Amino acid sequence: MCDKRLCSCRKKSAAMAVDPATLEKLEEGYDLLSTSNSPSLLKKYLTREIFDQLKKRKTSYGSTLLHVIQSGLKNLDSGVGIYAPDPEAYTLFAELFDPIIEDYHGGFTSKDIHPLPDWGSPADMGNLDPSGEYVISTRVRTGRSLADFPFNPSMTESQYEEIQTQVVEAFGKLEGELKGQYYPLTGMQKDVQKKLIDDHFLFKEGDRFLQAAEACKYWPTGRGIYLNDAKTFLVWCNEEDHLRIISMQEGGDLGEVYERLVRAVTSLERKLTFSRNERIGYLNFCPTNLGNAVRASVHAKLPKLSANLKKFEEIAGMYNLQVRGTRGEHEEGEGGVFDISNKRRMGLTEYEALIEMRNGVLEMIRLEKES
Structure with a gap:
């Protein structure tokens, strides 16, 4: 738009x-x-x-x-x-x-213009932790909204259904490693739903911040999850944003995870038109998720750095990283394991956001080794 x-x-x-x-x-x-x-x-x-x-x-x-x-x-x-x-x-x-x-977003002013999309070279990212000592898993996701539709509080029940129809058709065109199955929440078997939630694939209703924002209207109409066969790629439909496109796997191979996401987004763009503003980039429900809308994260165990949580968060801030619990934004870390991700999404390309996250996590691992 x-x-x-x-x-x-x-x-x-x-x-x-x-x-x-x-x-x-x-x-x-x-x-x-x-x-x-x-x-x-x-x-x-x-x-x-x-x-x-x-x-x-x-x-x-x-x-x-x-x-x-x-x-x-x-x-x-x-x-x-x-x-x-x-x-x-x-x-x-x-x-x-x-x-x-x-x-x-770290100083992106009303006079600034977000750069055009640029995924760069995923191969540049490499593996953050080849030894497997610190990084448990890696995930890169982005949010997308379909053009000419409002967001959750202003959507009708039929619009939820229409978005789902459009994206399911686009999912059917995905090939190779991205090929999988769409599971609509409406009519989903309870045991299937429970397993998807327990395996940390499926979102669930109940977040009080989203509830208060009227993001859960007509639940579960129009909601669902697309999951590839290897369970390394998934898309949430009509949770917080119209689409949350996610690539993930165990270990620290950021390059492989990022490449899969780039391939998926590029494929979906051939079938769907996404809402984008010339100044502030891709438009989504929350203002933290604008610009390139990319969030690259690792679940990492850094017990020495995280022993002093305040100091840990200060270090993260120096590299424009965000630290939160592995169960979500408003949760604490469990067993010394934290979710570490890039915070800035505006004023820098997708590739630059990934590089910022990569460099920050590598520095944290270096500091953990020296502690």
């Missing part, structure tokens, strides 16, 4: 009326947030002036400021606190999104 269309939508949408009940909820929510000790970027950047500028705006999809901030209002412990209910929201509510994007 191009900037020109978003700009025209902004002019048209700003005049659409926001109903009194929504305005009342917004005022109540803002009062609660402004007097809280929330650490969120929403609290940091939603000033009274910005709030008053945005509270009466509505996109052509019918999305309001309440859709944008409702998760952060209900979860005051959020780190970010906002989501985009549709692609237009990034432009219509730019006064809030832009500073949060700049803060999270």
Whole structure:
């Protein structure tokens, strides 16, 4: 989706009326947030002036400021606190999104332009841990949204089904190692669902941040998972984003994992049109997942570095890496094993994001060996 269309939508949408009940909820929510000790970027950047500028705006999809901030209002412990209910929201509510994007993505300002896609040479990545002493597994994923569809809070039940129909057709064209099977959540056998969840392949309903953001509407309609035969490649359909495309395997061979993802995305792009903004890159539900939308991560055991978690996170920050528990963003590490990934996704290409992650993890392993 191009900037020109978003700009025209902004002019048209700003005049659409926001109903009194929504305005009342917004005022109540803002009062609660402004007097809280929330650490969120929403609290940091939603000033009274910005709030008053945005509270009466509505996109052509019918999305309001309440859709944008409702998760952060209900979860005051959020780190970010906002989501985009549709692609237009990034432009219509730019006064809030832009500073949060700049803060999270390490200085990507409202005047910057995200570079065009460039996957580079996956072979350059190599194996992060040939000895297998530190890296347990490696994963590279990216998010994609189909053009001309809103995101979760603004989607209808039929749109969930339509997206699923389109992507399943595209999955049917995947070949070779990528060939596999799609499992829709609707009608899925309980034992199959339990095994997929237990094996850490399938997402599950219940994340309170997504629930509050209305990302679980019409569950399980239109949701499912595509899994290749080797279980090294999978795609989530309509979980948080329209698509989460994931390549993974045991060990530290980042080059092999990355190459598989590049091949998969390239194949899917032949059948599907993804939503992309000329300035901020690929558009997805959460502003942390814009730009190249690539998250490359390892599960690594670094007991000496992680013994002092605060110091561990400081080291990660020096290399633009994010450290979190192996069970998710808001969890602690188990047994000294942590998920380490690139944090920045804007202002650098896919290849540059992978190199940043690669160099940071290699340095962490070096420091662990010397500790």
